[in-house]
């Protein structure tokens with residue numbers, strides 16, 4: 001993982017949607033739920049707190065003091081369940097900034113602390129977590145600065161709502177749009193957010209046939225991702241939020257199908273890194289551990 005300098009570096013710690021899906025049939029694309037590490041210069045930005053966040057936390061324990069900025073698309077369980085197992089929370093001197101929507105009068109920190117109460121979890125966020133966790137309220141249409149990284153967001157159509165984020169750093173950009181159902185007016189907001197982005201990480205939960213039966217469930221397809229990538233002028237499309245039941249073979253087949261329509265497409269793999277140097281093409285390193 002490159003640190004410092006220009007460009008962006010994006011590493012996938014969790015790629016699955018809805019529920020962790022470990023096992024032999026998912027070991028290639030991964031069983032952990034949504035969590036992505038973005039490095040922009042010396043800044044660490046984390047997109048969602050799915051179960052993949054545990055492994056990221058284990059790698060970060062040696063960094064002290066740690067400053068991280070965590071952006072939450074929404075609070076469905078698959079996007080928050082890794083936070084109680086994120087080791088840097090329990091280390092004095094760390095600062096973990098939390099960014100997300102205020103819901104039912106609760107800020108992002110209050111919402112997240114709701115999963116760390118008895119009898120659901122033995123350790124509470126308020127008492128046992130030693131890291132500082134400032135809450136930052138975010139609403140659709142906001143633009144804000146994260147220590148030199150420009151962040152912007154829009155509403156995504158999803159049950160209970162979600163946010164799509166864009167990060168711009170130097171001349172590079174990544175858009176994270178998961179948990180979205182296409183086909184509403186939020187499509188045009190996302191198209192604007194994704195305009196000319198280097199990378200679009202997109203909810204490709206369903207096949208077209210599955211989607212026909214599951215309209216209203218709040219998810220999209222690789223084909224809708226390709227349509228958006230084309231119309232927004234996106235350079236590289238990443239298919240994300242794989243269905244828990246989807247085997248590696250099936251994800252690989254969907255990736256091949258998508259490649260016939262859009263050359264620069266990759267199905268997200270756990271452990272995969274995308275390197276966006278200041279100049280040149282997006283580089284895909286399928287397994288940065290290997």
Ligand SMILES: [Zn+2]
Pocket residue numbers: 017018076078079179241
């Ligand atoms: Zn989800």
Ligand SMILES: [Zn+2]
Pocket residue numbers: 074076158179
């Ligand atoms: Zn969701």
